[in-house]
Amino acid sequence: MIKITLPDGSVREYEQGVTAHQIALSISEGLARNVLAAQVNGQVWDSSRPIEADAEVKLLTWNDLEGKNTFWHSSAHLMAEALEALYPGTKFGIGPAIETGFYYDVDFGDREFSSDDFKQIEEKIMELARTKAEFSRTAVSKDEAVKYFTEKDDEYKLDLIKDLTDGTITFYTQGNFTDLCRGPHIPNTGFIKAVKLMNVAGAYWRGDETRKQLTRIYGVTFPKQSELTDYLHMIEEAKKRDHRKLGKELELFAFSEKVGMGLPLWLPKGTALREKLVNFLQRAQVKSGYEQVITPHIGHKNLYVTSGHYDKYGADAFQPIKTPQEGEEFFLKPMNCPHHCEIYKTKPRSYKDLPVRYAEFGTVYRYEQSGELHGLTRVRGFTQDDAHLFCRPDQVKEEFKKVIDLVLYVFKALGFEDYTAQISLRDPANKTKYIGTDENWQLAETSIIEAAEEKGLKTVVELGEAAFYGPKLDFMVKDALGRKWQLGTIQVDYNLPERFELEYTGRDNQKHRPVMIHRAPFGSLERFVAVLIEHCAGEFPLWLTPEQFIVLPISEKYEDYAKKVLESLNNSDIRGLIDSRDEKIGRKIRDAEVKKIPYMLIIGEKEMNDGMVSVRKHGHGDAGSMTLEEFSNQLVKEITI
Numbered sequence: 143m144i145k146i147t148l149p150d151g152s153v154r155e156y157e158q159g160v161t162a163h164q165i166a167l168s169i170s171e172g173l174a175r176n177v178l179a180a181q182v183n184g185q186v187w188d189s190s191r192p193i194e195a196d197a198e199v200k201l202l203t204w205n206d207l208e209g210k211n212t213f214w215h216s217s218a219h220l221m222a223e224a225l226e227a228l229y230p231g232t233k234f235g236i237g238p239a240i241e242t243g244f245y246y247d248v249d250f251g252d253r254e255f256s257s258d259d260f261k262q263i264e265e266k267i268m269e270l271a272r273t274k275a276e277f278s279r280t281a282v283s284k285d286e287a288v289k290y291f292t293e294k295d296d297e298y299k300l301d302l303i304k305d306l307t308d309g310t311i312t313f314y315t316q317g318n319f320t321d322l323c324r325g326p327h328i329p330n331t332g333f334i335k336a337v338k339l340m341n342v343a344g345a346y347w348r349g350d351e352t353r354k355q356l357t358r359i360y361g362v363t364f365p366k367q368s369e370l371t372d373y374l375h376m377i378e379e380a381k382k383r384d385h386r387k388l389g390k391e392l393e394l395f396a397f398s399e400k401v402g403m404g405l406p407l408w409l410p411k412g413t414a415l416r417e418k419l420v421n422f423l424q425r426a427q428v429k430s431g432y433e434q435v436i437t438p439h440i441g442h443k444n445l446y447v448t449s450g451h452y453d454k455y456g457a458d459a460f461q462p463i464k465t466p467q468e469g470e471e472f473f474l475k476p477m478n479c480p481h482h483c484e485i486y487k488t489k490p491r492s493y494k495d496l497p498v499r500y501a502e503f504g505t506v507y508r509y510e511q512s513g514e515l516h517g518l519t520r521v522r523g524f525t526q527d528d529a530h531l532f533c534r535p536d537q538v539k540e541e542f543k544k545v546i547d548l549v550l551y552v553f554k555a556l557g558f559e560d561y562t563a564q565i566s567l568r569d570p571a572n573k574t575k576y577i578g579t580d581e582n583w584q585l586a587e588t589s590i591i592e593a594a595e596e597k598g599l600k601t602v603v604e605l606g607e608a609a610f611y612g613p614k615l616d617f618m619v620k621d622a623l624g625r626k627w628q629l630g631t632i633q634v635d636y637n638l639p640e641r642f643e644l645e646y647t648g649r650d651n652q653k654h655r656p657v658m659i660h661r662a663p664f665g666s667l668e669r670f671v672a673v674l675i676e677h678c679a680g681e682f683p684l685w686l687t688p689e690q691f692i693v694l695p696i697s698e699k700y701e702d703y704a705k706k707v708l709e710s711l712n713n714s715d716i717r718g719l720i721d722s723r724d725e726k727i728g729r730k731i732r733d734a735e736v737k738k739i740p741y742m743l744i745i746g747e748k749e750m751n752d753g754m755v756s757v758r759k760h761g762h763g764d765a766g767s768m769t770l771e772e773f774s775n776q777l778v779k780e781i782t783i
Contacts, residue, residue, distance in 0.1 A: 243362030
């Protein structure tokens with residue numbers, strides 16, 4: 143007999159070789175019908191795989207991320223089977239699960255392929271799904287694997303096999319399709335009830351532009367047709383909220399090929415919004431004891447060699463800038479933290495001086511491949527709301543908690559109420575990815591875990607997601623459509639102070655190393671604005687919106703009064719403009735609605751004579767007449783955060 147420990151802490155005994163499916167059956171038939179896979183001692187297994195020793199087991203369903211990933215990876219295999227049946231001779235690259243579904247990279251040879259073929263493939267996928275073919279796992283030797291795919295004439299699988307170790311190779315078969323795969327998979331194809339192929343694109347084999355371009359087919363599947371219907375509705379809503387579309391309509395930002403891909407241009411209205419965000423955070427930082435600093439857009443190569451960024455990212459950075467005479471090498475700044483370390487070193491520090499908190503809205507540059515650029519969410523030049531705190535070891539947890547408070551203040555002010563704090567730690571199986579001692583990593587990880595617990599945050603732990611120099615707390619925010627975005631981040635770092643030989647004099651009159659905390663509540667202004675646009679569909683909180691009102695005179699006769707209204711409200715620090723076009727009032731109202739201007743002030747004979755304004759609220763219609771003072775007081779109250 144073996145002991146199986148379930149997530150609630152209960153322990154059950156089963157015969158050796160029991161499967162996750164059998165464990166589920168022993169609990170309830172309803173659970174067994176919904177189990178897609180199982181997590182066994184932290185690894186995801188097929189629900190039919192025998193468990194031979196004592197283990198911690200979590201049964202995975204559609205409600206678990208790992209369950210969805212297994213479902214979608216199995217769907218990629220099913221799509222490959224459909225493609226092979228419809229287009230004999232097709233060759234396959236890789237077919238992983240992704241955040242919203244799956245894709246498979248396919249070589250159709252000389253055959254033309256487009257989204258026009260989707261319907262036929264979807265029908266074939268569902269035909270195969272209804273056969274309820276089981277996914278069966280087979281361990282094979284490297285020679286057997288090579289022989290199989292040589293006979294199949296699939297050079298892509300042979301290329302993958304070259305990197306595999308004999309004794310670790312497995313095949314999975316469902317129906318008439320066999321693939322090279324580690325797994326795991328769902329029990330059978332019958333779990334898949336709905337499918338939609340979403341997109342087709344090109345992808346170089348193994349991301350190498352010198353190799354053949356394959357056809358990448360994206361799809362998504364669900365265990366219920368109703369869930370696919372809901373998902374497609376959400377996709378349509380997302381298109382309406384797309385920050386690239388709204389950014390253009392609201393005149394916030396633009397891109398220019400002459401300036402360069404991934405380098406946004408902030409237009410006047412976008413700049414006003416951005417500056418509001420900057421001023422908002424700067425005020426909060428001043429209250430929290432931060433000092434503002436400014437550092438250059440470039441740095442000497444040696445700066446990034448010292449920090450470790452050159453070794454980790456140098457090959458992926460923009461090409462170095464060489465001075466014409468001395469031949470020195472400079473890089474476009476990829477990070478602000480090395481510069482802040484050098485600011486810390488500008489004078490001796492005492493334990494009484496700490497913590498020191500430096501903040502900078504610093505623009506950094508990182509090379510992203512052109513195919514990965516996406517509006518403001520993936521760019522090559524972006525501004526971080528960066529700060530670095532230098533503190534004593536005994537101050538780390540308290541400072542970390544204060545930063546959590548600041549991040550949550552930002553989220554509340556901007557309407558992000560649904561979030562999870564992700565504790566991103568080292569992958570213990572791959573420590574070569576990181577710099578620093580095990581002792582310092584342990585101290586840093588413990589500080590983050592304890593601070594998050596004491597602040598009562600809802601947390602998840604992710605191994606392998608730490609920065610190369612330290613663990614971090616990443617805030618995963620859900621937007622209005624339920625999509626997750628990584629926004630604010632806080633990191634504890636014992637390593638950069640070591641590499642830069644930072645010091646302070648302690649109570650004992652000896653030299654000590656400070657601990658460094660990196661933090662960015664927005665993450666980057668570009669990404670934050672993109673997420674905010676999509677979250678609120680371009681209808682920003684009133685305090686943030688570039689134009690809070692627009693004055694709409696019914697005719698030219700009332701323009702002088704319109705100017706007085708504008709001047710009066712501007713004097714109350716309320717931002718607006720006048721629509722003095724020679725258009726009918728109905729057209730002016732419609733245009734203001736499209737531009738999502740929160741308040742429209744309509745002015746005619748009666749309003750001018752009575753010293754009033756007729757107010758309409760965006761999306762709500764007529765709000766009645768009121769004096770300028772009443773309207774001003776209402777807006778000031780609504781704007782106050």
